[in-house]
């Protein structure tokens with residue numbers, strides 16, 4: 638039987654909004670009231686509590702780190718799919734073709750180096766799409782020092798992503814070429830093959846906190862993530878991305894997102910694709 642919903646007063650809604658904003662930068666508008674009730678009622682009941690007030694009090698005073706994380710996980714929206722916003726991957730392939738042909742960066746061991754970050758990777762479809770389309774076009778990347786870093790604030794989705802197993806229905810809408818990159822497991826699931834999984838390093842990471850990352854990156858994908866943030870938070874994140882991108886590298890953002898490119902050290906290359914400009918603008922903010 639479905640858990641009974643817990644009543645949510647205006648004051649309780651404000652406390653929850655304030656908490657998720659402080660922790661994850663997520664701004665919940667008035668329209669998200671029903672989302673809060675439907676996602677959190679079960680957590681309130683599971684703790685044997687009978688109000689959101691009591692639940693927030695519990696989070697403030699008694700909850701373990703895991704219980705606090707469960708609250709965050711419950712309020713993220715993780716919608717994603719393979720090859721979402723396909724024009725980004727077409728652009729990435731052209732860009733990497735140019736990188737391979739031209740002078741490229743080298744790792745300490747002398748290997749050519751390629752680094753891509755999927756920031757807000759959800760259940761992994763975005764970083765795996767990057768891995769699949771690049772390895773399909775450029776098998777020689779096998780000999781490169783090529784890594785994709787994939788991070789998300791939601792620890793549940795990071796665990797799902799690392800497993801690399803998905804329902805077979807995720808193949809719907811993909812071309813034959815795209816679908817053939819997956820292993821068919823045979824029980825209604827598909828799997829990203831091990832050599833492709835190995836290219837991706839998954840880590841929980843909250844964009845509101847420090848980023849213990851080794852840049853610089855040749856590309857950052859942060860798509861359909863900052864849509865949940867307010868403008869000042871978005872600007873701060875884009876500035877920090879600028880500080881971690883190679884000059885000439887690209888930032889890919891979601892279809893309904895935008896930024897003041899020049900002020901932040903970028904130029905608009907094409908629909909939701911921004912190129913990091915040469916120069917110091919934004920560089921110091923990592």
Ligand SMILES: C[S@@+](CC[C@H](N)C(=O)[O-])C[C@H]1O[C@@H](n2cnc3c(N)ncnc32)[C@H](O)[C@@H]1O
Pocket residue numbers: 660661662663713714715716717718721756757758759760763788789790791794842843844845859860861862865891
């Ligand atoms: C709608 S999904 C987008 C997934 C993928 N980038 C795509 O476009 O298909 C948004 C993701 O952003 C993550 N997110 C939200 N706030 C975040 C934060 N402060 N730090 C890191 N990730 C965050 C959510 O957990 C969620 O998985």
